Amino acid sequence: xxxxxxxxxxxxxxxxxxxxxxxxxxxxxxxxxxxxxxxxxxxxxxxxxxxxxxxxxxxxxxxxxxxxxxxxxxxxxxxxxxxxxxxxxxxxxxxxxxxxxxxxxxxxxxxxxxxxxxxxxxxxxxxxxxxxxxxxxxxxxxxxxxxxxxxxxxxxxxxxxxxxxxxxxxxxxxxxxxxxxxxxxxxxxxxxxxxxxxxxxxxxxxxxxxxxxxxxxxxxxxxxxxxxxxxxxxxxxxxxxxxxxxxxxxxxxxxxxxxxxxxxxxxxxxxxxxxxxxxxxxxxxxxxxxxxxxxxxxxxxxx
Amino acid sequence: xxxxxxxxxxxxxxxxxxxxxxxxxxxxxxxxxxxxxxxxxxxxxxxxxxxxxxxxxxxxxxxxxxxxxxxxxxxxxxxxxxxxxxxxxxxxxxxxxxxxxxxxxxxxxxxxxxxxxxxxxxxxxxxxxxxxxxxxxxxxxxx
Numbered sequence: 001x002x003x004x005x006x007x008x009x010x011x012x013x014x015x016x017x018x019x020x021x022x023x024x025x026x027x028x029x030x031x032x033x034x035x036x037x038x039x040x041x042x043x044x045x046x047x048x049x050x051x052x053x054x055x056x057x058x059x060x061x062x063x064x065x066x067x068x069x070x071x072x073x074x075x076x077x078x079x080x081x082x083x084x085x086x087x088x089x090x091x092x093x094x095x096x097x098x099x100x101x102x103x104x105x106x107x108x109x110x111x112x113x114x115x116x117x118x119x120x121x122x123x124x125x126x127x128x129x130x131x132x133x134x135x136x137x138x139x140x141x142x143x144x145x146x147x148x149x150x151x152x153x154x155x156x157x158x159x160x161x162x163x164x165x166x167x168x169x170x171x172x173x174x175x176x177x178x179x180x181x182x183x184x185x186x187x188x189x190x191x192x193x194x195x196x197x198x199x200x201x202x203x204x205x206x207x208x209x210x211x212x213x214x215x216x217x218x219x220x221x222x223x224x225x226x227x228x229x230x231x232x233x234x235x236x237x238x239x240x241x242x243x244x245x246x247x248x249x250x251x252x253x254x255x256x257x258x259x260x261x262x263x264x265x266x267x268x269x270x271x272x273x274x275x276x277x278x279x280x281x282x283x284x285x286x287x288x289x290x291x292x293x294x295x296x297x298x299x300x301x302x303x
Numbered sequence: 304x305x306x307x308x309x310x311x312x313x314x315x316x317x318x319x320x321x322x323x324x325x326x327x328x329x330x331x332x333x334x335x336x337x338x339x340x341x342x343x344x345x346x347x348x349x350x351x352x353x354x355x356x357x358x359x360x361x362x363x364x365x366x367x368x369x370x371x372x373x374x375x376x377x378x379x380x381x382x383x384x385x386x387x388x389x390x391x392x393x394x395x396x397x398x399x400x401x402x403x404x405x406x407x408x409x410x411x412x413x414x415x416x417x418x419x420x421x422x423x424x425x426x427x428x429x430x431x432x433x434x435x436x437x438x439x440x441x442x443x444x445x446x
Contacts, residue, residue: 026344026345026346027345028343028344028345028413029343031340031343031413032413033415034415034416034419035415038415038416038419039419041416042416042419042420042423043419045420046420046423053393057389061389282443282444286377286380287376287378
């Protein structure tokens with residue numbers, strides 16, 4: 001009431017109290033910061049836990065502990081000799097052997113995805129196995145292994161597995177074979193590198209074009225090779241239309257992309273295995289690669 | 304309906320749908336905790352705790368769906384599986400332990416003797432989810 005208020009000059013004016021908000025009952029009047037010793041103790045615990053975790057990670061992943069530089073160079077040299085891989089790229093002769101073995105565990109390949117076996121195995125980590133242009137000097141400075149010593153033999157391609165070229169892996173040089181000397185080493189290398197990335201040809205499902213292959217192509221490839229654009233025209237990248245069997249067999253601007261019965265020579269499969277296709281989108285799953293491989297290996301029929 | 308269910312559980316990778324939850328929740332957890340300290344707000348602190356529990360729960364779901372994707376979609380041949388498994392298990396253990404500790408001690412964030420540990424754990428969870436998400440990106444889109 002007005003009569004309760006002090007009259008002018010009767011005493012000090014009381015300070016107005018702020019109006020409380022609903023959030024104030026959850027508010028702390030003071031947040032205490034950690035003192036120096038508290039901070040040091042907690043940071044110490046964090047550091048110890050972090051170090052222990054990193055150690056566990058290295059152990060679990062089988063990562064090598066830090067080795068002296070000399071030991072690391074020795075290891076690189078021996079690995080390069082065994083696989084025929086140079087720092088810049090593979091050595092044509094011995095690289096074939098390493099490319100076939102798939103000796104490395106499946107994992108991240110040179111492109112980081114490693115979703116196909118070949119990405120992780122063999123020469124993939126050192127560069128494009130089919131690109132010989134970047135092949136350089138071996139790590140130890142010795143000359144490349146001569147093509148004549150390549151373990152590849154005509155008509156006897158090593159299967160994907162460690163046994164196929166274990167002897168070549170062990171010594172780096174296979175016994176001289178008159179047949180091997182007649183093979184163009186570059187062609188042999190390319191074919192073997194491509195074959196090493198293929199799924200196991202002995203374990204392929206029986207597939208049909210319409211029910212198995214076309215759904216994959218429609219889902220993963222037709223977007224760029226046969227889908228209509230907004231203006232009504234068709235998007236046919238590189239002249240390759242993948243909407244029908246006839247169009248697939250007609251090939252691209254650059255020629256045939258499927259060689260019936262020969263997955264290794266089929267350019268379409270090569271691009272898929274290298275991860276270059278699909279150009280826009282996730283890589284094909286192993287199951288999808290197996291279906292495409294099976295279809296081509298079984299003759300690439302229209303049925 | 305059956306097509307809808309098949310799309311959800313077979314065609315679409317379930318893991319890819321679920322991983323966004325722990326990633327987002329871990330970031331929000333840390334943000335709420337920092338806000339709580341700045342404002343002295345117990346409401347923000349409580350929100351951070353709830354987000355932390357949700358991070359732990361959604362991490363378990365993401366891990367289960369990831370394991371299923373490895374087996375079904377990649378037929379056991381997915382890249383980066385050991386690394387992702389290790390980081391995923393670490394994330395579950397870390398967020399689970401932090402949630403438990405906070406449930407037992409409401410003063411965890413306010414106590415100067417535990418504040419840094421609690422915040423470091425949250426920061427670690429953010430780092431783990433970011434790393435896991437980055438690896439997932441490598442699997443899908445390459446390196």
